[in-house]
Amino acid sequence: MLVDLFSKKVFNLAYQFSGSYQEAQDLTQEIFVKLFGALPKYEFGKNFSAWLTTLAKNHLIDEYRRTKWEKKNRDDFDEHLLSAAAPNGDPEKRLLQTERQRILWAGLNQLPPDIRLAVLLKEIQGKSYEETAEITGVPEGTVKSRVNRGRLQLARILQKSRGAADDL
């Protein structure tokens, strides 16, 4: 039941954060092991999704500190992400969007872990500022600041890559 409801969500958060499909599978399994161990501590009435995402976030940050993923390369924006992209819409626009996403996917590695997580939760997973603050355990103002800094940094990366492409 829990696996059916939340495995894809947790896996995607792990994949977007780590950038490695294989690593994300291992991380998801570790997060679920922690989840089943921590279930007796869950207080009924609390937002379960936020509680689980907090648990996942803590594990991802711990693993990041332990292994320092930023030194590793992210997977290419390969068939996993391309096959999952929505197939509808204008093909030319879709191609442009895919190209932007390919650049941003690589650009996520340049964001510090706290900012990367805030951007993933707010901009990609679609959480509100309030939910993101609850998950990350920092005030809403700090979340806004992190998300805005992340967006700006990614926009600069996109601009730079476009400039480099135009120069060619």
Place this chain on the structure above:
Amino acid sequence: MICDRIEELLPAYRDGGLEPEEHARVEAHLRSCRGCALLLAFLGETDAALASFPQVDPAPGLRGRLNAVAGRKPLFSTVFGLLRKPALQPVLAAASVVCAVVSLYLLNPGRHELEKEIVRTFHRGIGRVEKLYARTGSITDSIGSYAENLYVSLQSINPLERNKD
């Protein structure tokens, strides 16, 4: 310098989260600065690309592995659950007290002195018991001799025999 300050405000400007005065200041700057206006456009593209970021399906085997994790009951929790049974609480409490006393005894630095004192006290107690036993024997003898004396005395004051005289 002005551009640096304005760039920092661009995400909030795009979200409509600035105070009216600040909003107007950014707008005025954007009309005259092509660099900042361009960055704002890229910010819009970034937001749109992030919002439609694809969600990937995990490998088919992962769900099975996670379900296996869900079904596994860890040894630790099984043992812990057994120890938490209310019926075992008095036994565990008594065991704790015994353990505490034993550890206090074993870890006591003056343990040998304590042992000697215990042996000494034990022997002293045995000596006292022996003395008491011996004294009890002498009391019995004394009572026997008193009884004999009493008997003789009573015979000597027998009124029938005195009348004969």
